[in-house]
Amino acid sequence: MHPGLFKVLFEVYFKHVFMKKLGTALLLCIYALTTSAQSVTLPGFTAYASPLEEGIVIDEHRGVENWESSQAEVKFYCYISNPGKLNISLDAKSTGASLKVITNGVSKQVKLSSLNDYTKLPVLQTEIKKAGFYDITITGLTKTGKTFADIRGVILEGTATKDIQYNPKPWRRSASVHLKYTPPANEKVEWFYGEIKVPTGEDKIGTYYMSCGFHRGYFGIQVNSATERRVIFSVWDAGGEPETRDKVRYEDQVTLLAKGDEVVAHGFGGEGTGGHSHWVYNWQADSTYRFLMHSVPEDTYTTYTAYFYVPEHKEWKLVASFRAPKDGQYMKNLYSFLENFSFENGNISCKAYYGNHWIKTAEGKWYPLNQAKFSNDATARAKDRLDYGGGAEQQWFYLWTAGFKPANAKAGDTFEHTSNVNSPVINLPKF
Known part of the structure; x- marks a missing residue:
């Protein structure tokens, strides 16, 4: 074939056939990317039931199931960064039901016919006008x-899903938040004193308010149920962190030396192992409680x-x-924290005030702890949850978590409250 003719034929093929096919492929790729970027599914296992998870099940694999109660609303949450x-x-x-779905002030009823398998059911459209947290509430x-329905997920589509944040994991607890104290350098911390006050309405079931934490343990108060509250003190074993204490060598286990009247003490596992103690005590919101470690x-x-x-x-x-083995040190890595260990209440805000923290050295000198550094846990670091914070108000630090409201602190922030003036007067009972 003549070289000139070959060149002409190649150019015709390239311009009218090859480029056309390539252009179509590119358009399909762009469409696919755009579509996927504008469609997300909030998994059913991240839902919450309000006001209580009764007459309904939020299964960690399958999502909303066995929804029998008309009193239980189903709530999903997300943070929308881009209005649209x-x-x-x-x-x-x-098996047949009618539901009401509400978000962004828009309400729509949807009828579900008998569906034996999961089906995508369009519900409503809305225009998000400002960035922020949004909830999708479903009522039977x-x-x-x-039952009303089994819900495997809520599908969100549209330009408002760009850079949307939501929890993709069945871990429905809120983020844990901490205050890390720094005592004077080279001082031997023999005593560690602190106070906690939980505001009315912030004492949620499943919440632990920890005042005096250190490198081997933690000490605080907890809401265990609607009828039980506790004072809890635990110390970790030495060595690694097996799930059950029967796998910890005896020489690595902490030993109980004494406990107070009506205090329950035993070993624990699941998140490290160690010795646990608690006293059932009906502590009250808006009261100040005092803690002392030695x-x-x-x-x-x-x-x-x-x-x-x-x-x-x-x-x-x-x-x-x-008595803790493989230690031989005074207390170090001093901190306080707030956590909600309940999956069912992971959407409900809780808050506590922490203040008047002091240390007393082995030489008998008291030092106030007026500064604290804020930190959070893996849930916050993974950005599965964005609703947490802390700060300082007058003579108190404070920590809060959950509630799906904007964070007001980030890891590494330093807080300082009004200086502690008078060191604690401690008169311990004689044994």
Whole structure:
């Protein structure tokens, strides 16, 4: 073939065939990327039931199931960064029901016919006008069978899904937040004192408010149920972190030396292992509670003892005393924290005030801890949750988590409150 003719034919093919096919392929790729970027699914296992998770199940694999109660609303949450159009669909199945879906002030009823398998059911469209947290609330209106619907997820589509944030994991707890204190350098921390006050309405079930934490343990108060509250003190074993304590060598286990009247003490596992103690005590919101830790090193062991001041009795109560092996140090890495260990309440805000923290050295000198550095846990670092914070108000630090409201602190922030003036006066009971 003549070289000139070959060149002409090649140019014709390249311009009219090859480029056309390539252009189509590029358009399809761009469309696919755009579509995927504008469609996300909030997994059903991240939902919450309001006001209580009763008459409904939020399964960590399958999502919303066995939804029998008309009193239980289903709530999904997300943070929308880019205002724009938002289309909402349910990925659900049902034996027949009608539901109401509300978001961004827009309400729509949807009827579900008998669906044996999960089906995408378009519900409503809305225009998001400003960035922020949004909830999608689903209410059961009528049902023909025993349950309203099983919901595997909520599908969001539209320009408002760009850079959307939501929790993709079945871990429904809120982020844990901490205050890290720095005592004067080279001082031996023999005593560690602190106070906590939980505001009314912030004492949620499943929340632990920890006042005096250190490198081997933690000491605080907890809401265990609607009828039970506790004072809790625990010390970790030495060595690694197996799931069960029966795998910890005896020489690595902490030993209970003493405990107060009515205090329950035993080993624990699941998140490290160690010795646990608690006293069932009906502490109250808006009251200030006092905590005192003591450490006594001896050779390669350290004895850690926790005391709780009982306002009704106006005296300090021994909680427990544990002897920790492979230690031999005074307390270090001092901190406080707030956590909600309940999946069911992971959407409900909780807050506490932490203040008047002091240390007393082995030489008998008191030092106030007026500064603290803020930190958070893996849930916050992974950006699965964005609703947490802390700060300082007058003579208190404060920590909060959950509630799907904007964070007001970031890891590494330093807080400082009004200086502590008078060191604690401690009159411990004689044994």
